[in-house]
């Protein structure tokens with residue numbers, strides 16, 4: 388095994404790397420996979436960081452309090468220039484360490500419990516049905532991204548936060564610009580637009596003392612009582628909006644592609660709807676739409692797998708490769724909807740593990756139960772190789788710009 392000191396910069400692979408197939412890891416990951424559970428990669432700014440590809444090592448490190456998620460730390464690994472923007476650095480929850488992280492998480496937990504998420508089923512089913520009604524009315528063909536994959540999570544988050552329906556198109560557009568901008572400027576501008584909007588909404592809700600959804604609850608109680616500041620509520624809402632939007636969209640669109648490309652696997656869930664929950668876990672494992680299961684910086688030296696992560700070094704968690712660790716999953720590159728893949732790292736692990744995972748699972752479950760029932764002849768209208776990939780090689784969520792389908 389090579390130690391970082393033995394590796395010249397020219398030999399260290401770059402990160403992020405582009406996918407060439409929307410649902411397969413970048414071809415360059417084969418090399419990283421062969422490096423053992425902890426590899427090294429080079430970022431755009433020339434900095435070398437750790438790349439954790441082993442499943443057990445990832446779980447151990449993601450629960451290690453010596454690693455920090457605080458993006459305002461000067462040595463936090465920045466994946467692309469636009470992530471250096473202040474708006475990305477100061478995000479609550481995802482970019483903060485305890486104790487503040489835990490205070491926010493506790494305030495939000497009631498809205499994301501398994502029980503609460505289950506109570507959403509009827510609403511999610513209605514939203515999915517309405518999207519498919521509209522798609523059927525104007526097609527075939529259709530573009531599954533705007534018509535279903537983007538629409539469902541947007542409407543769910545809007546309802547979760549208590550945002551009026553008429554503002555959803557603005558949300559979809561602004562959050563896409565925030566996530567997808569290649570430069571810091573446009574990303575900051577979109578973040579500022581969303582912040583302004585949410586701030587106005589939070590202000591109205593605080594005055595009225597109530598309102599539907601999470602923002603109404605927090606504005607009416609926590610902000611009024613001073614447990615949470617107005618700015619914190621706005622930032623938390625922004626994080627929920629962005630974190631729950633593109634991710635779920637991509638699992639719906641890429642999941643549809645993966646299933647259509649494996650008709651024998653699709654046949655299993657079409658024959659038996661009770662197979663859908665396990666299939667959703669397998670889609671999450673195989674797709675790992677965030678590519679990374681987290682990014683951290685070491686606050687102290689950490690010994691692991693015969694290596695030393697030095698204080699100040701960046702650590703990236705390759706969910707993509709950890710989910711395909713052959714020590715955990717047999718034939719890890721085989722898509723098998725019947726396997727037990729629930730232990731994947733698609734939602735991360737440890738204190739930052741995705742707060743919206745129950746809701747995301749519910750949305751995916753309803754979509755993948757309903758889609759084939761409503762449109763039994765659904766198929767891609769273009770070859771997979773013609774799909775325009777989104778987010779690839781950018782360090783953000785992996786997906787497709789559009790998904791032409793017919794039925």
Ligand code: HEM
Nearest residue numbers: 480481630631634635680681733734735739741742743747
């Ligand atoms: C399939 C869809 C989703 C995927 C694949 C996903 C993935 C992830 C991952 C990998 C993390 C961990 C990041 C880290 O440790 O640095 C995370 C955290 C988070 N996710 Fe999700 N997510 C999804 C849906 C959602 C939804 C629907 C919401 C909310 C409506 C949401 C809100 C969050 C938040 C707030 C965090 C930060 C939690 C914390 O730091 O305590 N996500 N998600």
